[in-house]
Amino acid sequence: MPRARGSMRFRVFDGEAVIYDNAHHAMHYLNTTATLIWQCCDGASPVEDIARRFAADCGLYGDDGPTMNRVREDVARTLDELARHGLIDMPRECD
Amino acid sequence: MPAEGAAVHGIRPVPDTGAEGPAWSEPRHYRVGPVPITLNCDVPGVIREFHACYHRYEIDLPPPDAFRVEVMSRRSRRSLRKYHHILGNGEQLFVTRRPDEIMPHVEWAINSLVARFLPGYLSIHASCVARAGRGVIFPAEPGRGKSTLAAGLLAAGWSYLSDEFALFDLRTGLLVPYPKALCVKAGSFAALEALGLPLQGAPVHHKRYKGRVAIVDPFAIRGDVVAGPCPLTAVIFPRYVEGAAPRLEPISRARAIFELTRVSFNFPKYRARGFELLADAVAEAECFELTAGELQATVRLLDAALATEPATGRQTG
16 A cells, blocks of 8 residues: 655645655655645555545545546556655555 | 947946056955855955955954955966966866956855855855845846846845845744845846946956856945845745746745755755755745846836735645
8 A cells, every 4th residue: 555655854835745855865846636645645545545535635426437537547647656756655565 | 239348338347457466465354144255366456346345244363164265366387378266265166367257256256165165054046135024035047137136126125135145044044144246247237227226336347158247235225235134935936038027926835945945055965954944934935936027017016016924825744
């Protein structure tokens, strides 16, 4: 399950995050969408739960049709990006 | 284009630097804001001009932590031409044959030392002014018009912190003044004179990559021009677009912090501490991107937009 890395300093202003990665000395800026998804990466929520929470935040309750599939794809892509930039750990079993 | 050495908009050309004068003078010592400087220069005209800008900050004893700037004039053994070598802390930074390049490159050498070595401050590449004790910074890479903007705002009654560095005191988080001489490009002379900036007495020099520049003593603008330490209340990323209507667009604080670290000279030195300092400072500030056009209109826009107290950002995390 995706988990935000612990070596980060961060602040969230009006839904957008700025993150300092202490371990790699790198700065990151996340828009509101990426921030929302990054904040869901608590190490306990599977990707499907994150997608549903994200959908709910976007006002898409109970929708299991094509819109939800698109949300799943967007969330998965964002998680890949976050992992690629070292902001989250994404163990293999969560795939 | 005026011929080399001719007056531009009534501004006198750089005076005879006296390069053939006495071989060496005693080093002179200054503390400009938090920046300790020892100038050792064998070109009397440069010493005179430097001292004219910084005499208020002269101190008797050499500060132990001083940034040492030396100007040594030597003749080439091969060509017998005279070259002026400008050194910072013993390292050769510039060599020029042109006497009118010395003063701006002395300033450049000091800037280089401040950017690399000044302890105790997180430094951002920005011009920096204040109004009613509230600091406003214009972070930008060279050529974005930050010095011209600062000079225009000073002419409009704002107070001065620096035209090159926003220095955040690591202990207090406040912006501190480093009231170095303003370096104004020739392209801005007419606009600044129209705003009432007293450029008439400022000698014109030549600076590599920038062309003709005037070095302006900020106290020539008015006696109380320099602000004291103050909190940050606005971060404005300027971009000059010729002929554009000036426009101020809000950006998020998160993005502003991210961009500030990119134009910081020493963020890598302070890391997490620097991040926390910037985040705390920007949390209390408004953040914008500025499309700067005609100077007078841009100053009017900033005057109006920054007249009110900033709202604090909704912060979580």
